[in-house]
Amino acid sequence: MADYRQIIRDGIWDNNAIFVQMLALCPLLAVTSTATNGLGMGMATTAVLLSSNLVVSALRNIISQEVRIPVFILLIATIVTLIDLGMNAYMHDLHKVLGLFIPLIVTNCVILARAESFASKQSLPAAALDGLMMGAGFTLALVLLGGVREIIGSGTLFANASLLLGSSFSFLDMRLLDHYRGFLLMILPSGGFLALGFLLAAKSWLDHRQADRAAALARSARVAAINAMDDEDDIAGGDRT
Numbered sequence: 001m002a003d004y005r006q007i008i009r010d011g012i013w014d015n016n017a018i019f020v021q022m023l024a025l026c027p028l029l030a031v032t033s034t035a036t037n038g039l040g041m042g043m044a045t046t047a048v049l050l051s052s053n054l055v056v057s058a059l060r061n062i063i064s065q066e067v068r069i070p071v072f073i074l075l076i077a078t079i080v081t082l083i084d085l086g087m088n089a090y091m092h093d094l095h096k097v098l099g100l101f102i103p104l105i106v107t108n109c110v111i112l113a114r115a116e117s118f119a120s121k122q123s124l125p126a127a128a129l130d131g132l133m134m135g136a137g138f139t140l141a142l143v144l145l146g147g148v149r150e151i152i153g154s155g156t157l158f159a160n161a162s163l164l165l166g167s168s169f170s171f172l173d174m175r176l177l178d179h180y181r182g183f184l185l186m187i188l189p190s191g192g193f194l195a196l197g198f199l200l201a202a203k204s205w206l207d208h209r210q211a212d213r214a215a216a217l218a219r220s221a222r223v224a225a226i227n228a229m230d231d232e233d234d235i236a237g238g239d240r241t
Contacts, residue, residue, distance in 0.1 A: 002126035011133025017110040018141035019203045024108050027101045028142060029192040033153070036161045036172070038146030039139065040094045041101065044083055046135025048105050051079045053119040053131030060120045072115045077106045094164040110138060141199075148195045153187040155180030 017023050024045075032038045055075050056063075063071050084102045087095045095102065105111065114134055119127040150156055155177030162170035185191045 002122055002129075004126070004129055007126065007129050008133050011130065011135075011137045012140065013137070016137040016141060016203075017134055018138060019200060021110070021113075023110045023113065024138065025196075027104065027108070028145065029189055029196070031098055031101055032142055032146035032149060032192060033187050034150045034156075034160075035143050035146040035158045036164050037094075037097055038142030038144075039158070039161075040091070040164060041098055042135070042139025042142045044087060044098070044102060045105055045108065045111070045138055046132065047083055048076065048079050048108075049111055049114060049135040049138075050128060050131040051083075052076050052111055052115055053127040054124060055079070056115045056119040057122060057124050057127035063120075068120065069112075069116070072112060072120075073106070076111055076115070080105045091165065097164060110134060144199060145192065145195055148199070149186045149191055151176060152183050152195075153185075153191065154182045 015021065018025070018028055027041055027045075031041045052072075052075060056072060059071075059075075080103060083105075084095075087098075087102060114130060118130050122130070147157055150159065155175065157174045157176055158169075158172035161172040165172075183191075186195065
């Protein structure tokens with residue numbers, strides 16, 4: 001039986017597609033010049049992950065092992081085509097900005113990896129949750145990287161959100177630094193590499209800090225247990241005397 005809590009934790013943090021597996025770095029660095037672009041690409045990728053996991057899980061007992069990889073790729077390509085056409089129809093401005101990177105979701109290693117390693121072996125609910133959480137973790141990485149680059153690069157956050165994502169996202173559009181002249185390096189691809197490196201370092205620091213805290217709590221628990229045993233022995237010795 002699938003551990004749903006662990007699936008959520010893996011997708012968001014422990015096995016994050018970007019910060020841990022280091023997959024899909026091409027779209028990550030290419031489209032994250034703003035947080036808005038990152039959010040749009042993340043939403044599209046999450047939709048593909050969720051849909052492909054569901055389809056693969058539903059057909060896992062029908063698809064033979066010999067042809068599973070070509071079939072998975074065909075299913076993913078079909079889903080990406082449908083999402084590409086939908087974005088072109090209903091989110092045309094965002095579709096123009098993301099451009100070729102939407103069809104290239106087909107080649108995203110994360111999607112095929114989850115279909116092969118998880119969805120093809122799990123039930124529909126577990127596969128759906130895995131796709132949703134892996135997509136959420138991927139979106140989180142894109143938005144964080146895009147946000148850092150956008151704030152340092154131009155002093156804004158989620159710029160043009162209403163134009164690219166629709167009027168319902170207009171509340172996201174913010175200018176954080178007035179009269180800021182910008183820092184061009186962070187908007188260029190080299191700035192993406194620098195920002196990603198700092199984010200990876202921050203995650204590593206948080207993981208080590210959490211591990212040290214858990215180890216300290218475990219040591220405290222062992223010491224408390226040993227002290228309790230010693231107290232019981234002293235009480236038992238006093239009763240015998």
